[in-house]
Amino acid sequence: MRNYLALNHIFRALADPTGRHIVELLCDGDASVTFIAGPLPLSLATVTRRVQALEKGGLIRTHKIGRVRTCWLDPQALELLDQWVAQQRGRWERNQSRE
């Protein structure tokens, strides 16, 4: 997947506060969709859609065994995001120092 398209999906998935919450949670370790949904005031179907959006964005990976879908973070997407932000901040700072 080209970075350009990847960034569209990454930003879109993280525009949703539940999407960000899931990423924050998975930074601490793997979790099942049921565990993620547990304390949230959302249906399991809604949480599953958010999980799918994050997976499409390459932010997380999932694997289903029986009825349990386990999710874990793929750090490469956060790295890509970090690179984009760092590039823009670098550009802006270089431009400021020229003025």
Added chain:
Amino acid sequence: MRNYLALNHIFRALADPTGRHIVELLCDGDASVTFIAGPLPLSLATVTRRVQALEKGGLIRTHKIGRVRTCWLDPQALELLDQWVAQQRGRWERNQSRE
């Protein structure tokens, strides 16, 4: 604006490739909407909508004099984004080192 809501708007505005292109361009200096739209294969109305989304997200600021709307980057939104990404990467790395 609370960071939580700000991040929703920031991520949403940057999920659009034109939105990211405008931010990248403004990192190099201020520009008018007409100048931004010039080389893009989009109508001025579409570019204006992207500019408005970026302004709502706090990523840029604009000011209109006569018929010319000038846009410039507000670095605080990129800083907020950077902080969120750094926090998650830090959390993830601390978790990995515990395993």
